[in-house]
Structures are given as C-alpha cells and as structure tokens.
Amino acid sequence: MSARPPHAPTKLELLELLAAIGTAQWRDFTATAARHGLTATQAKVLAQLGSGPLPMRGLADRLVCDASNITGIVDRLEDHGLVRREPSATDRRVKNVVTTERGHETILRVREEMQATHSALDHLDDEERATLHGLLDRLRPSMESPF
Amino acid sequence: MSARPPHAPTKLELLELLAAIGTAQWRDFTATAARHGLTATQAKVLAQLGSGPLPMRGLADRLVCDASNITGIVDRLEDHGLVRREPSATDRRVKNVVTTERGHETILRVREEMQATHSALDHLDDEERATLHGLLDRLRPSMESPF
DNA sequence: TATTGTTATACTCTATAACTATA
DNA sequence: TATAGTTATAGAGTATAACAATA
Numbered sequence: 001m002s003a004r005p006p007h008a009p010t011k012l013e014l015l016e017l018l019a020a021i022g023t024a025q026w027r028d029f030t031a032t033a034a035r036h037g038l039t040a041t042q043a044k045v046l047a048q049l050g051s052g053p054l055p056m057r058g059l060a061d062r063l064v065c066d067a068s069n070i071t072g073i074v075d076r077l078e079d080h081g082l083v084r085r086e087p088s089a090t091d092r093r094v095k096n097v098v099t100t101e102r103g104h105e106t107i108l109r110v111r112e113e114m115q116a117t118h119s120a121l122d123h124l125d126d127e128e129r130a131t132l133h134g135l136l137d138r139l140r141p142s143m144e145s146p147f
Numbered sequence: 148m149s150a151r152p153p154h155a156p157t158k159l160e161l162l163e164l165l166a167a168i169g170t171a172q173w174r175d176f177t178a179t180a181a182r183h184g185l186t187a188t189q190a191k192v193l194a195q196l197g198s199g200p201l202p203m204r205g206l207a208d209r210l211v212c213d214a215s216n217i218t219g220i221v222d223r224l225e226d227h228g229l230v231r232r233e234p235s236a237t238d239r240r241v242k243n244v245v246t247t248e249r250g251h252e253t254i255l256r257v258r259e260e261m262q263a264t265h266s267a268l269d270h271l272d273d274e275e276r277a278t279l280h281g282l283l284d285r286l287r288p289s290m291e292s293p294f
Numbered sequence: 295t296a297t298t299g300t301t302a303t304a305c306t307c308t309a310t311a312a313c314t315a316t317a
Numbered sequence: 318t319a320t321a322g323t324t325a326t327a328g329a330g331t332a333t334a335a336c337a338a339t340a
Contacts, residue, residue, distance in 0.1 A: 007277070008273035008274070008276050008277045009276055009277060009280040011262050011265070011268050012258065012261075012262055013280065014268055014276055014279065014280055014283075015261055015262065015265055015268065017280060017283050017284065017287075018168065018169075018172055018283070019172055019173075019176065020287065021165065021169065021283055021286060021287060022168065022169030022170070022172040022173055023169070023173070024287070025165055025166055025169040026169055026170070026173065027211060029166065039328095039329065039330085041329080041330065042329095055298080055299095056298070056299060056300095057297085057298060057299080064174060065330080065331065065332085066331070066332055066333080067298075067299070067300090068299085068300075068301080068302095068331090068332080068333085068334095069330065069331060069332080070299085071299070071300055071301080072329080072330080073329090073330080076329085091297095091298080091339080091340075092298095092338080092339060092340085093297070093298040093299070093338065093339045093340070094297095094298060094299080094339095095298085095299070111159065114159075114162055115158050115159055115162065118158070118162055120285075120286045120287070121158050121161055121162065121286070123285055123286075124282065124285065124286075126155035127155070128282060129155050129156055129161055130154070130155045130156060131278065131282065132161065132279070132282045132283075132286075133156040133160065133161055133164060135271065135275060135278065135279045135282075136161075136164050136165070136168055136279075137164065138267075138270055138271065139168060139267045139268070139270075139271075139279075140164075140167065140168060140171070140267070186305095186306065186307085188306080188307065189306095202321075202322095203321070203322060203323095204320085204321060204322080212307080212308070212309085213308070213309055213310080214321075214322070214323090215308090215309075215310080215311090215322085215323075215324080215325095216307065216308060216309080217322085218322070218323055218324080219306080219307080220306090220307080223306085235321095238316080238317075238320095238321080239315080239316060239317085239321095240315065240316045240317070240320070240321040240322070241316095241320095241321055241322080242321080242322070295340100296339100296340080297338100297339080297340070298337100298338085298339080298340095299336100299337090299338090299339105300335100300336080300337085300338105301334100301335085301336075301337105302333105302334085302335085302336100303332100303333085303334090304331100304332090304333090305330105305331080305332085306329105306330085306331080307328105307329085307330080307331100308327100308328080308329080308330100309326100309327090309328090310325100310326085310327090311324100311325085311326090312323100312324085312325085313322105313323080313324075313325100314321100314322085314323080314324100315320100315321085315322090315323105316319105316320080316321080316322100317318100317319080317320070317321095
C-alpha cells in the first residue's frame, strides 16, 4: 500500500528515494557490466564513445574525474581490445579514443540486457512513463551523463 | 522546452535518464560527504546507523557488499571517532556498531547540507512531488537503501 | 604560458579465500 | 556444521603533484 504517499513528501523523503534508486541503478549497472567482463566505469566509457570518438580530456569531462585517471581506464579497455587510441590530425598533443568493432558490439549487448533486465519500468503504462520522464527531466540541473 | 516529451519515452530513454540522475546524485552525495571529511561510503554507513546500532553483518547486508569490506570501513570510521564497536550481550560472536555523539552530529549536518544544496527539487510544487514520489516508489523493486 | 596526456604515489572500495571464535 | 568477524591479497577507481611534448 505504498503506491502513493498520503501527503506531499518532504524534500528529504524525495532525496532519499532518489538516492536509493540511484544506488540500486548503479548496482544493477555494475552487475550487468560484469556479466560482459566489464567494470561499470569501463561500460560507461564505452557508452560515451557510442556517438563517436572522444579525446582523453573529453572522457575526463564526461566522467567528471581527474584526467590522470583516464590513462589507466583506457589502458585496460585497450588491453581487452575494446578501444583504440588514435592521434589527432590537427593537434599532436591529443589522442582520440575510438571503439573497436568488438567494443561497439559489447556496449550494444550491455544496453540490450539493461532493457531486458529492468522489469521495474514495465509496471508503468505509457502515460505514467511520460509523466515520470517529464518530472525527472526537470530535476536534472546540468547533468550530461548519458550513462 | 524539454519539460515534457512529445511522446511516451522508450524504456531505454527512461533508463538512461534514471542512470544520469543516479550518477549525478551519487556525485553530489560524494562531494557533500567530502566537505565533512567523509567518503560517500562512510556517510552511507553513518546514515544506516541513524535508527540504531547494527552488527557488522547487518551493515554488509545494507551496503550489499561482502562482509570482509566492513571491517576496514568501520575501522576508519572508528579512527575518526564517529563510531564504536560494542560486543553483543547475547551472542559473543557479533559486534554492534554504534554512532558516537560526534558521528550523530556529523550525519545530521550532511543531511542538512544535502537538502540545502539540492535546489533542483525546489522547481517542483507539492503535487508534482507527490506524483514523482509515487512513481519512483513503484519503480523500486526491492531496494532497501535509505541512502 | 597554457594545455594534453602521462607517470608516480597514496587512499578507498571491492571481491575471494582462509582463518578464529563462537554458536 | 554453520555463522560473525577478521586478515591477507589483488584489482579497480579516485585525487594530487610533477613531468614531457605541443600549442
């Protein structure tokens, strides 16, 4: 009987619910990535590269972490043959990171499994999904992360 | 003009939006905890102890991680004087973890700052908050984590 | 001078396996 | 036998600081 709160929830209640869902989401994402031999961070990087190559620095911006971390993360992805470093044609300092064919297929499979696994969303009808999407979208201040 | 999607969002769209918000939420939580000298995990443990002591094993269950990790996490919290280990009166194997006065105050301050910082929720009125809460609550399959 | 990527370093979190002391 | 907590170990992510190459 917890489908609807009797009164307007407090800010803290909503924050904690969001946090709980965020935690669970990350846990699910981690588990799904692991089933494909990836860590959550590696899967995230692969997802970021879905719309095209990015320089190391660009990846650091998307992951919101220090640039020095990217070296190791991309190293490990490269070791697994999922990604390649290519020199930029216009700036000899930058290296563009590109997914290999195998990297592309891998992230597609992770995405598919995410959809298949997350049955929670199946409990909402189209109108409810639209409403939720609208509300969540307004909640997002300046979050870029597609994953 | 992205307040409402023109059509019912796909499952993948909703999943990615949830993931984005989850990531941002965790990032904010990490930053807030850091301002109080804590890691996100440490703040999470402290939050779990808000409603009373828990055995090490109980903490592992709440954090959904292996029990061996809890030793180090509680060690560090104890080093900072935020938590204490107390022997159970009924089972000499178990140790109950209790917040110290300072630990209690710290987590209260973290919670306060979370509310003060998260201005995104201020853009929703009471009815919208109630709607969002209701939808999110139905999304949660078996997530316990209060934080 | 500023920026890109890297290295070195240290800390935290994570899982696995083996151990102890209790139950 | 099973459970609670610990230790040892290894891998991954994170930040800071310093560096070389390039802009």
